[in-house]
Amino acid sequence: MASVTVYGTPLSPAVSRVLACLFEKDVDFKLAPVDMAKGQHKSPDFLKLQPFGQVPAFQDELTTVFESRAICKYICNNYPEKGNQTLMGGRDGDLLAQTSVDQWLEAEGQSFNPPSSALVFQLAFAPMFGFKQDPAAIEQNEAKLANVLDVYDRRLGESKFLAGDDFTLADLAHLPNGHILVSKNEDLFMSRKNVGRWWEEISARPAWKKVVEMQNAPQG
Amino acid sequence: MASVTVYGTPLSPAVSRVLACLFEKDVDFKLAPVDMAKGQHKSPDFLKLQPFGQVPAFQDELTTVFESRAICKYICNNYPEKGNQTLMGGRDGDLLAQTSVDQWLEAEGQSFNPPSSALVFQLAFAPMFGFKQDPAAIEQNEAKLANVLDVYDRRLGESKFLAGDDFTLADLAHLPNGHILVSKNEDLFMSRKNVGRWWEEISARPAWKKVVEMQNAPQG
Structure with missing residues (x-):
């Protein structure tokens, strides 16, 4: 079971930015749709994940993160041993x-x-x-x-x-x-x-x- | 002599963001004015520092950096022992x-x-x-x-x-x-x-x- 969840649709540019990072890093994930037509992105539960009511939101066993570029950095930092090692400019913290x-x-x-x-x-x-x-x-x-x-x-x-x-x-x-x-x-x-x-x-x-x-x- | 130079005017919001970070970190610097009325920001020499022809640009003995938020992160990372220790969320790399x-x-x-x-x-x-x-x-x-x-x-x-x-x-x-x-x-x-x-x-x-x-x- 994937312990990583991305909230949103791959048709959203910001969501697909996070998905590209997860595939680069070879980190398993599941996608949780957010029904924006029904206002699910403004529901109290979703606002706890993403206070602006936007997609994507990201959740793993450790934390929740929003903002696509911050999520990508977190994925690189929290899964340093997985997949592409140079997305943040090299593995050695240069x-x-x-x-x-x-x-x-x-x-x-x-x-x-x-x-x-x-x-x-x-x-x-x-x-x-x-x-x-x-x-x-x-x-x-x-x-x-x-x-x-x-x-x-x-x-x-x-x-x-x-x-x-x-x-x-x-x-x-x-x-x-x-x-x-x-x-x-x-x-x-x-x-x-x-x-x-x-x-x-x-x-x-x-x-x-x-x-x-x-x-x-x-x-x- | 300050080895850190910030290019631009403190009247620019992006420049003043970097200056606030330098004062928080207690890092000495000098300010180098860029005469935008005379087009100095589009000169070949300035474009080497800041390829978009905008202020601020930042230079120290190690490197040059542009984009105000990236400059602030660099200042925190390159001067970890100086001034405010929690600007990046704590000293211990949490x-x-x-x-x-x-x-x-x-x-x-x-x-x-x-x-x-x-x-x-x-x-x-x-x-x-x-x-x-x-x-x-x-x-x-x-x-x-x-x-x-x-x-x-x-x-x-x-x-x-x-x-x-x-x-x-x-x-x-x-x-x-x-x-x-x-x-x-x-x-x-x-x-x-x-x-x-x-x-x-x-x-x-x-x-x-x-x-x-x-x-x-x-x-x-």
Whole structure:
């Protein structure tokens, strides 16, 4: 029996970020659906796990954690001997490697995530849920994201991955929004040489392919 | 001579977050102004320190770091013996305490920071730089921030600080935007009993008062 539970659906980008980490770390888990249509995410029981009423929430035998990037760090720290050993910048607690991961993971959270999440909403979720698309918001956020990806392209001309020579949480965190955006506007990533090379490599990882399989399976 | 350099102005919220951490840790530093009016933040030399062309950037004898929260973590990790010992959740590397800091620090970055930064721009920087205020944006972001502060108020009814019993980076990260917002709309924080108690305590810390003194001094 898996002692690790992730609350949410793999269709949520933030949930799928945690699932990608669990597959990388080869940590067994079960997925507990949260019926947002019925308001389950605002129920008192769920708010004890996730006070903002959002997915994902994470629970194992030791604790509960929310916020997807904090959950990923916890998984790496609490299961150091399992699966991928370099997601946090190496097994030996090398401070500079870990700082580079922190730095590029925060760049993802603060610079890549806002425009890419806005675009994911406009290009994927708005049509899916019957909201009207906002062309001005699409144009504005594509321009913001293009600036971020230009910085990434220069960085990825100097190093194989964002934080250095290893695939780390800083790369992994881009997979959920990147996957949706590439399916809607491939050029945004693939027209940039180094970003394109990086994207091909990180999106082909077996751990991420398992997440995509979960997303494509009929949702319970 | 200080071997630590912070690039930017204390008037920038992200810079002042790093300064608050340095004062808490009792780490000497010098401040290197970046003349954004002259485009110095987009110069090739500065982009080597901060590839997005933003402030702050941080440099010490060991490395350079960007992104304010990643810089704060680095300062705690690289100067463990100096100043405040519990900013990262305790000195002994307690995983659960550290995870709680990560979790609430990400909540600050993802939930508190977007609406509070938008409000700081509208209420403080727009009038200062001659931009027109957008009443719809003010209303929308005040409502978003109120929801976040409601969650904080419940949390701060259970624990003294956001991550637990100690003042940590998770609290510290709120000081820059909080300071400006309380000066413009005190009720947003002070009308909530536990948030008000927390704000009085964290904003009275000597380290933060030193940052405010730097902000109030004539800027070079």
